[in-house]
Amino acid sequence: MPELLLVCLAGLMLSLLLGLIRVLRGPEAGDRMMAAQLIGTTGVGMLLLLSLLLGQPALADVALILALLAAVAAAAFSGQQRETGND
Amino acid sequence: MLTAHWLYGLSGCLIMTFGLRAVLLNDSLLQRIIALNVMGTGVFMILITIAYRGPDAAPDPIPHALVLTGIVVAVSATALALTLIRRLTEEQDND
C-alpha cells in the first residue's frame, strides 16, 4: 500500500513540478493562475497522500480547506466586473 | 540534526533574505508588501523547522502557535497596507 501511495506521490510531485514551471514561466497571467490552480489541486492530492503516509488525519482537513480556498482565489482572480459606480 | 532541518532551515533563511532584499529594493508598494509577507514566511519556516522533531516525534507545539499568531498578524498588516495604498491612489487621482 505505501508503495502505491509513494508512486502516486511521485506522480503528483511531477505534476507539481510542471505546474511550477508553468507558473514561473507564464507567459500570461491567466497561464500562471491556471498553473497555480494546478498546484493547488496537486497539493490537495499530496496532502491527502501525506495524511495517510504520515499518519496525520488532520491533513485531510487541510486538503479540504485548500480545495475550497483555492477556489476562492480562483474566483477572485477571474475578476468579477466591478460596478461602475461612484468610484 | 535532521536533513529536513538542513533543507528547510536553509530555505527559510534564504526566503527571508530574498524577502528582505525585495523589501529594500523594490519600487512597487504592492510588491514590497508581498515581499514582507514572503519574508515573514521565511521566518515562519525557520520556526516550523525548529519545531520539527523528526517524522515520528511530536513536534514542539509552541512554534506552531507562534506561527499561527504571526500569520494572523501578517494578514492584518497586509490588509491595512493594501487599504492604505488604495486610499493613497485615490487621493492622488483626486489631486
Next chain:
Amino acid sequence: MNFDTWLPLFVVLSSLLPGLVMFFLDEGSHRLRTVLNMSGALLKLLLVGVITWGVFHQHIYETRWTLAPGLELVLHADTLSVLFVILSTVLWLVTTVYAIGYLEKSPHRSRFFGFFSVCVSATVGLALAGNLLTFVLFYELLTLATYPLVAHRGTPEALRGARIYLAYTLTGGVLLFTGTVWLHSIAGSIAFVEGGTLNQLHADYHPQLKVIFLLMITGLGVKAALVPLHGWLPQAMVAPAPVSALLHAVAVVKAGAFGIIRVVYDVYGVEFTHELGLLTGLGIIAAITIIYGSVKALSQDNLKKRLAYSTVSQVSYIALGITILGPIGTIGGIVHLVHQGVMKITLFFTAGNYAETLGIHKVSEMDGVGQRMPATTLAFSIGALGMIGIPPVAGYVSKWYLALGSLEAGMAWWVMPVLVTSSLLNAAYFLPILYRAWFKQPATKWPSEKILPARFETQAALLWPPLITAVLAIAAGMFAASPYSPLEWASLITRREYGL
C-alpha cells in the same frame, strides 16, 4: 529643617513666584502687577537684609536639594554671594520702579515683568549657588529668561539682537557646562569653598585642569563680555531700557564676572590658578578687553551702544582684579562688581529717559539736553564721572585698589598703563557727552518729545531711579571706608578668601 535652611531658597522664590504669577495676569491688571512686583522686591530686600546680617555674623544659610546621585542643588549664602545678592536686589527694586514707568501703556507687560522677575531670580540664584552645578543651572536660566526681554519689542532688529545674544551666550553655556561636567568627573562634586580645593588633585590632572579652566572661562567670558566674546552685548542693546539697565549692565555681565570670581577663587583657588599659570592669560585678555571696549565706545554715536562698549570695558576690571594676585587686587575686582553696577545702571536709566522722553538715541542728538532734563543729566554725569574714576563717585575706589593691587603684585608695569589709558579713554567718550548735554545749545526740536503732564522733566517713575542710583554711586564712593560700604564688604570677602 528650619528657617535658616530655607532662607536662600526663599530669596530666590521671592522674585520667582511673583514672576510666574505675572505671566498669567491679564494685560490690563496693571495695579495687581505693580503690587506683585513691588512686594516681591521689598520682600526680597528684607530677606536679603536678614541674610546679610547673618552672614556677617557667621551664620550658615544653606538649602540643599538632590537632583541626582552626586548632583546637588546647593544655595548657600557666603560673603561673596551676599554682595552680589544685595546688588541685584537693590537694583531690582529700583529697576522695577523704573520699568513700571518706562513700559507704561506698552503691550505685553505681563510677559515682560514675568521674565524680568525670572531673570532676577536667576541672578540671585547664581549668586547664591553653592556649587558649580547650581551655578551653571542658574546661569543658563538667566540666558533663557533674558532672551524674551531682548526680543521683547519684536522688531527685526530686536529679534536679530536676541539671536546674536543667544548664539553667544548659549555657546558659552555649553562650554561652561562641558567644563563643569569634566571637572565633576575628575574631582567629584565641586562646592564653592573659599580658597578652592583643586590644588589637592594629583599633578597628572593638571593638564586637564588647564583645559577645563579654559573651557569655563570661555563660557563665563561670553557673559562677562571678554573680547573677543563680547559681540552680543552691543547688539542686545535693542532691548527696552530697563533690560539694558539691569540685565546687561548688571545681571548678565556680572553673572559672567561673578562666575570667573567663583571659578578662580572658590574652585581652583587663586594661588593654584596662578601655579597653573592661568592668571596671566586671563589678565591679558581682561586688559585687552578694557582697552578695546573703550576704544570702540569712542566711535559709537548710539548712546546705548556707547554705554554697552563701556560696559564691555568696565566689566573686565573685575576680571583684571581677579588676576591680580593678592588681597588688594581682589578687593578692587570684587568691589567693582558693585560699583560698576550702580554706576552703569544709572547711565542706562538716564539713557532710557532720554529715549523715552525726548526720543534721543544718539549722542549727536544730545545737545543741550541738560537744560531740558537737568536732573536726568545730572545723574548721567555722576555715572559718567564715576566711570572715569573721578571721586567722589564710586569708580575711583575700584581703580585705586586695582592699581594698588597691581603694585603689590608687581604687575603694575602693565596694569597701570591699562588703567590710566582706560580712564583717559573713558573720559574721552564720556566727557564729550557731558559737554554736549550741559554746554551746547539745544536743537530747536527734540527727535520725538512726549508731552507729559508730569511736574518734572519726565515721569516720576523714570526720574527717581536714576537719581537714587546716582546717589548710591556717590555714597559708595564717599563712604567707602565706612563699615557697611561695598568696599568694606569686599574686604571682608577677601579676608575670608585669603584666610586672613
Next chain:
Amino acid sequence: MIDTLIWLVALPLASALATQLLPRYATAIVISTAIATSINAAALLYAVATHGVMLYQIGGWTAGLGIALRADGLSALLLMMAAIVLLASSIYASAYFNDNPLRRRFWPLWLLLWCSLNALLLSGDLFNLYVTLELLGLSAVALASLGGKTAALQAALRYLLVGLLGSMLFLAGVTLIYAGYGTLDLATLSRVVAAGPIAWSALALMTVGLLLKTALFPLHFWLPPAHGSAPAPVSAVLSALVVKATFYLVMRLWLDIFSEVVTPQAASIPGVLGAAAVLWGSWQALRAERLKLLAAYSTVAQLGYLFLFFPLLQALPAGAARDAAMGGLVILALTHGLAKSGLFLAIGIIQQRSGHDTIRDLDGTAQRLPATTFAIALSGIALIGLPPSGAFLGKWHLLAAAFSAGQWLWVVVIMIGTLLAAAYTFRVLGHAFGQQPYPRHPVTIAAEEWPALILSAFATIGLGLAGAPVWQLLKVSL
C-alpha cells in the same frame, strides 16, 4: 496590588472596545480611562519603589510556558511617562477633535495604542513583545494616517512598511533565540544567554528591527514625514512614546539581557550612529521649513543622544558611575518624551489657529498664543538640554560618562548637537516673537493649551528638579 500590571493593559483595551461600541460616550470613557490608567501607573511606580520588581504570571502559568508581565524601575518609569503624556494628550485631543467626525475613529485606536504601549513595556516574553510591537505599529500607523492628506497617507504607508520590516527582523531574532535557547522568557534568557553566533546574530537582527522602528540614523528616513503629517496628538505620542517604546526594548536587550554578549566594538556602533543622528537630525531640524518637520527631525536627533550612552555604558564598569549614567539615559528619554509631546501639542494649536505651521510665517505667535509659545519655549529648553530640564541632568551624565570613559569624541558631538538644538529652537521662538498686529484677547481653549504647557513644564522643571527618584527607581531592575 499586583493586578496593577494587568490592568494597565486590560483597561485601555477594554476602553478601546467600549469606545468602539459606544462612540457617543467616547470622550468620557477615554478621559476616565486615562485618569484611571495614570493612577494605575503611579501605583505601579510606587509599588516598584517599595516592593521591587513586580512579576505577574498570566493564566497562572510559570513564565516560559506562559507569559509573564514584569515591571522594574525602568519600565515603571516609562509607563508613568506614557500615562502622563497620554493623559495630557487625551485631554488635548478631546478639544482638538472637537467636532471632527474623525474622533469616532480616533478614540479606539488611541486606546489600543496605549494598551500596546503598556503591554510592550510590561512584557516579559520575546514573542509577546513581537505581538505588542505589531499592535503598536499598526495602531500608530492607523492614527498617523488620520491626517488624511496625501502626505499623511504616504508617510503612514512608509511607516507601516518600515514597522513591519522592523518587527519581522525582530521576529527573526526571536526565532533564533528560540532555536538556540529554547525559551522566550526574558528572565530565563538573560540567565542562559552566552556569547556566540546565535546570541550575536539574534541580537543583531532584533536590534536592527528595533532601530528601524526607533528611527536611528540612517534608518530614520520614515520618521519626519510620518510624525510631521499626523494629527497633533498623534504626532505627540508617536514622537514621545512610540519610538521610546522600541528604544526601551533596545535598551533592555543591550544593557540588560545581552549585556554579557555585547562587546565594546559592537557598542560603539549605536554610539556612532547616535552621533550621526544627533548631528544630522539637528541640522535638518535647523533647515526645516515647517514646525512639525522640525520637531520630527529633532526627535531623530534626540534619539541619537540616547544611543550615545551605549558605548559609554558598555565601557563603564558596573558601579556608581554606570548607575548614574544609566539614570542619565533614562531621564533624558523621559524628558524628551514629555517635552516633545508638549511641543507637538503646541504646534498643533498653532496649526489649528493659523492654518499652517510654516516657521517663516509664525510672526506674532507669541502675542496671539502666549501660553502655547511658552510651551514651545519650555519644551525647547528641554530639547536643548538647558537647566533646569531633566535633559540637563541627562546630558550631564552623558558628558560625565564620556569623560570617565575617556571617550572624548562624544563630548564634541554633544556640544555641537546642543548648539544646533538651541539654534533650531530659537529660530522658531525668534519668529514667534516677531511683531504683528494681534488681537487683545486671544482665543484660548484651556483643554488645548494647558496639556501642552504642563507637559513641557513637567519636562523642563519637574524632571529637572525632582528627577532624583529616577535613579532610586532604576536600582530596582530585573
Next chain:
Amino acid sequence: MNEQLLILSWLLPLLVAPLALFNRHWPASLAAVPALITAFFVPAGTVVQIPWLFLGSHFGLDHNASIFLMFSAVIWFVAGLQAELTMRNAPLWARFRFFFLLAMSGNFWLILSQDMVNFYLGFSLMGLSAYALVIHSATSKSLFAGRVYLIMTLLAESALLAGFLFIYSHTGSLAPAAGQLAGISNWAIGFLILGLGIKAGLVFLHVWLPLTYTAAPIPASAVLSGAMINVALLGWIRYLPVGQETLPEWGSLLVIAGTASIVFGAVAGLVQSKAKTVLAYSSISKMGFMTSLIGLAMLAPEQSEYIVMAVVFLAAYHGLAKSALFLGIGIVKAINSKLTFMLLLLPALVLAAAPFTAGSMMKTVIRPVIDNWQGEWIHVLPILLLTSSFATAMLMVRFLVIMSVELSLRPKKSFSIALPWVCLVALLIFVPFLLDHSFSPVIDSWPLAAVITGSLLLLYIRPPWMYSLPGLIPAGDLLFPMMTLGASARLYIRAFTCRVNSKIKTLICQLNNNFRNLIRFALSLTGGKS
C-alpha cells in the same frame, strides 16, 4: 569750632553751588568767607579725621596750607566779587557761578586735605570745574582751549593718581608724614612731576596754559593763574620727598625744566599781542622759577626748609599779583581812566619785584638760602633769580604796552565795579608791610632796577618795532606742530588699518564662500537639496 571751619571752608562752596543755579542775586563769592576765616584765624596744626569718608579722610591745616589757603581764599573772594559785579547780566551767569564755586571748593579742599584721596578729589574737582569756566564764552577758540585744557588736566590727574598709588604702596598710608616719603620709588616722583608739572605749566607740558588763560573770562583767568596753578607747588612740597633725601637726577631735571620755562615763557610771552596771553606766559616763566627752586631743594635737602619757605612766599605773592593783573585787565577795559591804569601798574611792579614793592621781599626770602648754601649749585640760584626777574620785568612791560592801547578805546563805566580789585591791589602793596615788620625795601639789584626803568621809558616812547613782533609764536606755541604731527600720524595709521581691514574682509569672505561650497557639496552627497 576750628574743625568745623576747616570742613566748612571747602564744603560751603560745594553746598551752595547748586543753589547758585537757582538764585542769581546773592553774591556767591561769600562762600569763600569760611576759608578766609580759617586761613587767618584757625591755628595751624588743626586736624580733622573723618574715617568713614572715602578711604578714610584726614583734613588739617599746616603752616604751608595756611598760607596757600590765605592767598587762595583772597583771590577767590575778590575774583568772585568782581565776577558778580561785571558778569551778572551776562548769559550763562548761573552756570559760571556754579562751576566757579565748584572749582573754589576743589581748591580749598585740596589745600585742606591731608590725605591723598581728598587731595586728588579736590584736584580733579577743581580741574574739571575749571573746564566749564574756560569754555564759558563758547567761542570756537575757547572750546578748543577747553579741549586742550581738559585733555591735559585728565592726563595730569591720571599721573597724579598713579604717583599717589606708588606713594601709598610704599608708605601704606593715605596721609604719609614727610618722613615716610623717603625712599619712594622713582615712578612716584616721575608721576608727581608729570602730573603737577602739567598744572604748573612746565615747559612742554604748558601748551594748555596760554590758550586757557586767554580764552577764559577774566575772573576765571584770575583764579586759574592766581590760585589754581599754585596747587602744583603745594602738591610737590607735600608729596615729593623734599628735604628727606638727595635726589640729584630729579632735582637737576626740575632745575633745568624750570629754567627752560623761565626762558621760554619770557621769549614766547614777549611776542604775544594779547594782554592775557602775555600774563599767561609770564605765569609759565614765574612757575618755572619756583619749579627750579623745588629742584634745588631736592638737590640740597638741608636747604629745603628755606627753599620751601621761599616757594610758599613766592607762590603767594605771585598768585595775588597775577590775579590782580588779570582782574585789572577787566577793570581797565571797563573803566578807561588813567587812574585804573596806574593802579594796574602796581601789581605789575610787584610781580617784577620792583624796589619798594612787596616783590622785592623775594630777596629777603631767598637770602638765607644763599647764605647757608653749601653745595655746588650755589651759583645757579642768583642766575635764576636774575633771569626770572628780568624775564618778568620784560613781560610786564609788554603787558603794559598792550594795555596802554586799550586806554583810548573804552567807554567809561562806574568806578564802583573796581572796588574789590582796588582792595586787592591795596592788599598786595601793604600787607607785606603789615605782616613783616622787619621788612625793608632794599635796592640791591641795580640791574633789575635799570631794566625796569628802561622799560618804563619804553612804555612811554612806544617804539614801532614793538608792534611788529606779535604773531611770531601763537598762543599755545608747541601745541600746533605737535598737532600737525599727530594728525599726520593718525592719517597714516588709519590708512594702514584700512588696508589691513579690507584684506581681512576679503579673506573672511573667501572663507565664507569656501565653507558654503563645502556644505553644498556635502549636501549633494547626502542627497539633500540645498
Next chain:
Amino acid sequence: MNATNMLFLDILLVIALLSLAWATLTATDARRSVILFIAFGLVLTLAWARLLAPDVALAEAAIGAGLSGALLLAAVQHHPRRALSSERQNTGKLANEKQNDSNPADLKSSVAIRWTLTLFCIALAFVLIWALLQALSSETSDTLAQSVSANLANSGVSNPVTAVLLNFRAYDTLLELAVLLTAVLGIFALSEQRTGYLPAGPVFNGLVSWLVPALILMAGYLLWVGAHAPGGAFQAGATLAAAGVILRLAGKRNIGLPVSKSYLNIILVIGSGLFLLVGLTMLALGRPFLDYPPAMAGYLILLIETAAMISIAATLILAFLGGRPRNREDRSC
C-alpha cells in the same frame, strides 16, 4: 515512509518554494507577483504539512493561499496602474511638501546602493544560516515542549497548539485579536467601502451556491475540532471570511454583515471583548488574569474561540471590502 522518499519531496518542495519566492519577488509586474505569491502559498501549505504542522498548514491554506491572495488580487485589479507605480513617482507628486530627507527612492536608483544592499542581504543570509545551524545542532533543552504536554491535561483542550494559543499563551492571542481589530479600525478610518461588484452571472452563482455553504460548514467544523485536533478559531474565521469573499465577488453588497454600525461594532469587538471579559472575570474570581478553572477551561476556550471566529471572519471580510459596508441608501445618493 522512508527518508529517501521524503528527501525527494523535500527537495522538490524546497526548490519550488525558493524559485517561487524568488520569482514572486523579482516579477516585473505586480499582478504576476500576486499570482506567484498565491502559488507560493499553496506549496507552502504542503511544506507545513510535510513538517507535521497541520495547524499551520490549515491557516496557511485558508489565509496565506486563500485570503491574502484574494486581498492582493483585489488590490491589483482595482488599481492596475497605480498599485504598481513606484513610490518615487508618488513622492514626486508632493510638490509642496519639501523633502529635506534623502529620498529612499533616490537611494534605490543608485546601482552602488543596490549592490551594497544585496551584498548585505547575502551576508545576512550566511550569518543567519550559520547561527541557525549552530542552534539546531546544539542540544537545546526541550523543556518547554515537555511542559506543554505536561500541562496539556489542565488546559481544557487536547490539541497542544490550541492549548498554547488559547491557554498557555492566551495573552498573545488576546493581543493578536487586538491587532486584528486595530487593522480593521485603521481600514475604517481610511475609507468607506469600496465600489462593489456587479451581480454575478449564473456560473458564478452556481459556484457561490455550493461553495458558501461548504465554507460555512467547514468553518464550524474547524472551530469544533480545534479543541482536540488541528483547527481553531483562526482557521475557522478565515474559512468563514472566504465565504464572505465569495459572496462579495458575487455582488452581494453586505455579505450578510449587518449594516447597522452598532451591530457591526459588536461583531468586530466581540472576539477580543469576550476574551478580555473572560480574563477579567478570572480576576474577579480571585485568579490571575486568564487563568481558567481547569474544569471550565474547555468550555471557556470554545466560547472564546467562537467569539473570536466571528470577529476574525468579520475583520477579514471587511479587510477585503476595504472599509465599512455601506447601505443602499448611501449608494443612491
